[in-house]
């Protein structure tokens with residue numbers, strides 16, 4: 102399909118940062134073919150009116166667990182250990198493949214409605230999430246959460262499930278990472294096996310690292326080094342890695358992350374809610390670390406709204422450092438788009454630019470929080486709620502138009518999610 106987005110204000114990047122320019126955007130198939138200049142013989146099948154709208158590159162949620170959407174508001178105001186081991190893990194054990202599908206569907210609906218076009222997922226069942234991503238038309242980078250000890254059967258099976266999905270998935274909108282869960286759920290031998298497998302198949306990895314103070318203390322007790330140092334020793338960072346959280350870091354940890362080109366997915370709301378602390382993002386930024394933003398799951402956030410997450414990312418570090426000039430709106434937008442594209446090793450994502458994949462979020466800015474129109478880059482981070490998202494295009498396909506989803510029966514998904522939680526917890 103050929104789409105022309107007519108006279109729309111759009112977000113672009115140059116060396117100085119993000120800026121807004123009005124233009125026409127031409128899409129042919131799954132690619133942006135031109136900005137401004139009409140390509141020869143371009144006859145649009147569809148014209149989108151850009152009046153009082155703002156186009157931005159689709160946001161990329163760099164760390165979530167989509168299936169956990171069924172656990173929204175089910176385990177709040179608990180310590181990290183009580184939350185994970187006492188409440189969430191026992192509930193997870195009751196989930197069927199079908200439940201995981203409905204949870205992932207709910208997550209996709211929420212993400213599309215708040216302008217996210219791609220997400221990095223750590224899940225419990227690859228096929229269920231592949232089905233949800235395919236049914237909604239989203240883009241995703243999927244990892245099966247890997248937990249294991251040495252060469253144990255469970256760990257081996259989970260790894261095989263990932264490789265099997267990687268080899269057989271026919272959806273071009275889906276790519277894969279290996280997802281060792283964390284240093285406290287995978288032992289060193291298993292982490293080495295996972296790392297060797299990543300190298301063999303040329304895959305990246307994603308892992309939770311240095312999320313809580315307890316985790317860091319326990320790893321230090323057992324290994325005489327920090328989780329980051331331990332991962333470096335094991336060789337994990339020899340593959341491209343997205344490290345989620347990275348809250349408790351020493352200067353040496355930051356140096357390792359920078360030297361090894363590890364991308365960090367910061368999850369400010371999850372870290373606050375579970376009282377895990379605040380990541381030293383300004384320091385990481387100063388060291389040139391590729392920073393991205395994730396929501397984590399709805400069980401620890403409790404939403405998948407990247408606008409809210411961008412807002413927290415921008416505000417939090419000014420407060421902590423007592424310096425309002427750090428982590429500005431333009432930086433934050435870059436974290437959620439261009440940097441995330443680098444993290445998932447996709448050069449064709451993260452910008453509205455000729456030749457890039459057509460993943461575009463269009464906001465309706467005819468609403469009070471966008472008036473007066475002084476600085477739209479700031480408005481996106483400091484004023485937007487996320488539900489201004491009006492139209493979403495992923496891979497050249499319109500998944501939402503005028504706030505109506507085109508691929509999903511939302512009422513059915515809501516009802517199925519209610520049924521899941523009714524069965525396992527009420």
Ligand SMILES: [Zn+2]
Nearest residue numbers: 309345397398
């Ligand atoms: Zn997580």
